[in-house]
Amino acid sequence: xxxxxxxxxxxxxxCLWLLTAAARAEELRLDxxxxxxxxxxxxxxxxxxVVSYEAGSANDPARYRGMAHLVEHLTFRGSRHLRxxxxxxxxxxxxxxxxxxxxxxxxxxxxxxxxxxLPLGLWIERERMAFALEGIDQxxxxxxxxxxxxxxxxxKGLSWRTYMQRQRSLYGLQHAYASEDDAQxxxxxxxxxxxxxxxxxxxxxPDNATLVVVGAFDPQEIRPVIERYFxxxxxxxxxxxxxEAPAPKQCxxxxxxxxxxxxxxxxxxxxWTLQQPSSASERMAxxxxxxxxxxxxxxxxxxxxxxxxxxxxxxxxxxxxxxxxVDLNLHEQSDFEKVEAxxxxxxxxxxxxxxxxxxxxxxxxxxxxxxxxxxxxxxxxALSIARGYDSIEDAExxxxxDAPSIQRAAAQLTGHRLVLAVRHSDAASDGTEILKEDDxxx
Amino acid sequence: MSLSGRLLxxxxxxxxxxxxxxxxxxxxxxxxxxxxxxxxxxxxPLIAAEVESVDVALESTTLPNGMTLLVAPRRxxxxxxxxxxxxxxxxxxxxxxxxxxxxxARAVVEGGTVWTDGKVVEPxxxxxxxxxxxxxxxxxxxxxxxxxxxxxxxxxxxxxTVQKPAFAGGLDPVRVHAIxxxxxxxxxxxxxxxxxxxxxxxxEAFAGRLVPSKIDTIRKASDAVIKQCYGMSIVPExxxxxxxxxxxxxxxxxxxxxxxxxxxxxxxxxxxxxPAPSFESKGRQVHWLVAGDQTQSRVVLLxxxxxxxxxxxxxxxxxxxxxxxxxxxxxSNNRLRHDQGVTYGxxxxxxxxxxxxxLLVQAxxxxxxxxxxxxxxxxxxxxxxxxxxxxAELQDAKxxxxxxxxxxxxxxxxxxxxxxQLFAQGKGPSWLGQLQASLAAIRPNDLQRVAKQYLRPxxxxxxxxxxxxxRNQLSFIGRVTTYRADLE
Numbered sequence: 012x013x014x015x016x017x018x019x020x021x022x023x024x025x026c027l028w029l030l031t032a033a034a035r036a037e038e039l040r041l042d043x044x045x046x047x048x049x050x051x052x053x054x055x056x057x058x059x060x061v062v063s064y065e066a067g068s069a070n071d072p073a074r075y076r077g078m079a080h081l082v083e084h085l086t087f088r089g090s091r092h093l094r095x096x097x098x099x100x101x102x103x104x105x106x107x108x109x110x111x112x113x114x115x116x117x118x119x120x121x122x123x124x125x126x127x128x129l130p131l132g133l134w135i136e137r138e139r140m141a142f143a144l145e146g147i148d149q150x151x152x153x154x155x156x157x158x159x160x161x162x163x164x165x166x167k168g169l170s171w172r173t174y175m176q177r178q179r180s181l182y183g184l185q186h187a188y189a190s191e192d193d194a195q196x197x198x199x200x201x202x203x204x205x206x207x208x209x210x211x212x213x214x215x216x217p218d219n220a221t222l223v224v225v226g227a228f229d230p231q232e233i234r235p236v237i238e239r240y241f242x243x244x245x246x247x248x249x250x251x252x253x254x255e256a257p258a259p260k261q262c263x264x265x266x267x268x269x270x271x272x273x274x275x276x277x278x279x280x281x282x283w284t285l286q287q288p289s290s291a292s293e294r295m296a297x298x299x300x301x302x303x304x305x306x307x308x309x310x311x312x313x314x315x316x317x318x319x320x321x322x323x324x325x326x327x328x329x330x331x332x333x334x335x336x337v338d339l340n341l342h343e344q345s346d347f348e349k350v351e352a353x354x355x356x357x358x359x360x361x362x363x364x365x366x367x368x369x370x371x372x373x374x375x376x377x378x379x380x381x382x383x384x385x386x387x388x389x390x391x392x393a394l395s396i397a398r399g400y401d402s403i404e405d406a407e408x409x410x411x412x413d414a415p416s417i418q419r420a421a422a423q424l425t426g427h428r429l430v431l432a433v434r435h436s437d438a439a440s441d442g443t444e445i446l447k448e449d450d451x452x453x
Numbered sequence: 454m455s456l457s458g459r460l461l462x463x464x465x466x467x468x469x470x471x472x473x474x475x476x477x478x479x480x481x482x483x484x485x486x487x488x489x490x491x492x493x494x495x496x497x498p499l500i501a502a503e504v505e506s507v508d509v510a511l512e513s514t515t516l517p518n519g520m521t522l523l524v525a526p527r528r529x530x531x532x533x534x535x536x537x538x539x540x541x542x543x544x545x546x547x548x549x550x551x552x553x554x555x556x557x558a559r560a561v562v563e564g565g566t567v568w569t570d571g572k573v574v575e576p577x578x579x580x581x582x583x584x585x586x587x588x589x590x591x592x593x594x595x596x597x598x599x600x601x602x603x604x605x606x607x608x609x610x611x612x613x614t615v616q617k618p619a620f621a622g623g624l625d626p627v628r629v630h631a632i633x634x635x636x637x638x639x640x641x642x643x644x645x646x647x648x649x650x651x652x653x654x655x656x657e658a659f660a661g662r663l664v665p666s667k668i669d670t671i672r673k674a675s676d677a678v679i680k681q682c683y684g685m686s687i688v689p690e691x692x693x694x695x696x697x698x699x700x701x702x703x704x705x706x707x708x709x710x711x712x713x714x715x716x717x718x719x720x721x722x723x724x725x726x727x728p729a730p731s732f733e734s735k736g737r738q739v740h741w742l743v744a745g746d747q748t749q750s751r752v753v754l755l756x757x758x759x760x761x762x763x764x765x766x767x768x769x770x771x772x773x774x775x776x777x778x779x780x781x782x783x784x785s786n787n788r789l790r791h792d793q794g795v796t797y798g799x800x801x802x803x804x805x806x807x808x809x810x811x812l813l814v815q816a817x818x819x820x821x822x823x824x825x826x827x828x829x830x831x832x833x834x835x836x837x838x839x840x841x842x843x844x845a846e847l848q849d850a851k852x853x854x855x856x857x858x859x860x861x862x863x864x865x866x867x868x869x870x871x872x873x874q875l876f877a878q879g880k881g882p883s884w885l886g887q888l889q890a891s892l893a894a895i896r897p898n899d900l901q902r903v904a905k906q907y908l909r910p911x912x913x914x915x916x917x918x919x920x921x922x923x924r925n926q927l928s929f930i931g932r933v934t935t936y937r938a939d940l941e
């Protein structure tokens with residue numbers, strides 16, 4: 012962008028600021044195994060608290076699908092010293108907000124709090140980790156089964172169904188990541204109280220958890236509070252719930268066409284399985300690839316074009332691999348094959364030719380801007396730390412980014428992939444139906 | 454599928470699930486091994502003053518062409534959230550058809566810009582970010598966050614985009630994108646239910662502005678119509694440049710005046726002459742969108758609420774809505790989710806614009822519980838009319854509302870967004886500072902007064918999407934009108 016050549020300086024200046032002003036995260040491990048990461052940051056106005064348990068839907072035992080999600084719900088039903096839902100209530104009244112999410116690899120309890128409410132947030136998480144089972148009775152189980160059923164029914168829209176179909180197509184039905192909603196609902200109905208108690212004890216425990224605090228707090232004040240609250244929590248003696256969730260087997264281009272009754276236009280989704288980055292700079296190269304792919308596909312198919320209304324490119328980091336996914340909302344007349352070919356043209360160019368200096372400078376600027384804006388979001392940083400990296404380093408890494416590393420990452424786009432096309436079909440009366448599938452692995 | 458059919462399938466599913474799966478290991482006893490510590494049996498106290506404070510320093514001035522500059526200086530991070538807010542360019546304010554207004558806002562951003570040398574340029578980006586827009590009930594805003602050192606470039610791009618749209622290239626791609634966006638926003642069950650309920654209570658014209666859906670209007674809008682809509686909706690006298698972040702008013706003025714100071718409008722800003730139509734009393738009516746076999750029913754309930762032109766009622770009603778349906782522990786969420794488990798939760802929205810006031814509740818319920826859940830919701834409104842809320846409940850609601858405002862002030866982006874909303878509603882820079890005191894003055898009888906004045910639980914229109922099994926039960930709620938779902 013020659014009009015704004017001066018912006019090149021910005022990258023360096025912003026990085027210098029980030030490097031000097033950033034307080035690095037401090038990590039400690041309590042005797043009971045709980046990993047604690049404290050990242051004070053005076054540039055944000057509140058505090059994010061995340062407790063992440065290394066057990067998610069992939070840890071559901073066979074024929075007990077939905078268990079992790081159900082247990083996540085049940086931990087809001089009170090504890091030894093808290094009435095049901097009182098914890099969320101207290102957080103709301105303090106000016107914060109809280110929620111919980113069950114992902115394939117982990118279950119996370121998150122809160123964004125005013126500084127004054129951080130000890131309260133920590134106390135509530137201590138109650139959950141140490142005493143939640145004392146709040147879960149048969150009545151709570153019956154109610155939360157109903158609520159989970161309603162939650163699952165509510166999200167059965169097109170995007171969720173497409174997501175589930177993608178999981179099944181990538182991993183196969185037996186894989187831990189391919190839990191089906193309908194099966195989950197049946198399984199959850201049959202879960203008993205002892206089942207729930209065992210799952211909680213084997214997964215929601217200090218030696219399976221990471222506690223992260225990011226934002227406006229003083230670690231000298233908060234470290235002793237964490238030690239007082241969490242160090243006395245004892246792990247159960249039974250074994251931790253661990254499982255294998257390998258990368259998907261892929262043999263070429265797996266094509267799948269889905270029909271949906273209420274889809275207005277068309278959708279095309281392309282997913283690549285990427286190797287897990289082995290270093291922080293490789294991770295940044297993959298993020299940079301996401302950016303250039305987004306920009307390239309948008310230029311090719313969205314801006315000033317009649318093919319697609321929007322494009323989004325997402326990265327999903329799993330335990331053993333990552334997924335890079337391009338989703339396109341196409342117009343009714345768009346041709347799937349032509350659009351796919353144009354996406355692959357962008358991908359192949361990225362793999363065969365390194366981006367030039369001007370593009371690299373612009374890209375660094377984009378990534379640094381993203382890092383500065385993300386810095387304000389303490390929760391986003393806390394979640395990145397819980398996943399194993401600190402997003403505060405992103406500006407620094409972006410500045411050191413080189414073109415060959417992006418090209419190496421892009422080389423993975425020319426191989427195996429899943430191509431999922433969705434179009435209108437009157438026959439799909441109950442959500443989506445598979446119209447055509449070509450899986451070279453079979 | 455009938456109720457008995459559903460029960461049979463559920464029973465069989467349960468039977469299969471129980472019969473064939475291996476048992477899990479037993480939990481260990483005692484369930485919790487952590488010893489009791491009396492010192493930690495109670496939650497730690499909060500520092501109330503710190504929790505409730507909403508502390509935002511604001512500076513403002515007006516340029517000679519009437520455009521407002523509003524700045525919230527913050528030095529913590531080297532970036533500035535920029536926004537141009539056009540008051541009056543809202544779906545309930547502008548004389549343009551709402552579909553044309555949305556097309557116009559999109560064309561401003563996507564339809565190219567006339568640059569200094571008279572050439573038309575594609576939408577420009579600063580560090581990968583382009584101008585984004587949104588059309589709300591009262592206003593349209595154009596946003597661009599930039600790093601501090603890119604502020605001159607960001608302001609240049611924003612100023613040119615908003616002031617000198619080229620509306621180039623016949624706008625065909627822009628039109629296609631606008632049609633696609635309109636289909637997505639209006640072609641779903643909730644939008645259809647909302648439109649039916651709004652048409653029942655306020656008439657078709659109102660519903661058409663609440664849920665714009667006329668694709669033909671976008672197809673047929675000529676370039677001249679779009680330019681006219683731009684000319685009478687987006688003008689300097691009713692616009693503000695808002696900047697939140699690493700900048701002061703003096704710094705912003707120095708950069709912005711040469712860029713925005715020459716902006717002049719050929720046309721006068723023209724708005725809808727009258728407020729939105731009032732609620733029509735016709736008794737309770739159910740607009741039934743007939744569904745196939747569904748695992749859940751969807752319900753949209755609409756209640757009148759005060760507009761910004763009724764400032765004495767605005768804050769009490771916001772508290773009332775918080776207590777009735779707003780919080781995760783609101784009365785209705787307590788009953789329907791936490792105590793009965795018949796829904797995942799209510800989705801309330803309080804729309805308080807200058808010409809429209811609405812309390813909207815959307816929810817999905819278990820089919821068999823739908824009618825009782827609707828009754829329960831309506832009864833909760835009746836309770837608020839009949840009895841004042843408890844002081845403790847009111848205090849909790851006040852804390853939550855203040856906290857939410859403080860939260861919105863927490864990041865540059867969200868504060869810029871909030872200041873834009875306040876500007877569009879005609880609330881000056883002092884309004885935020887007075888919020889705490891004005892909420893403190895509200896008493897339980899104020900809530901009861903606005904509940905009686907606005908809520909219409911026995912005289913309202915509901916949109917319900919459910920299957921045939923509930924046909925007879927729906928008639929116990931009100932007069933039923935049947936519609937066929939048209940989601941294409």
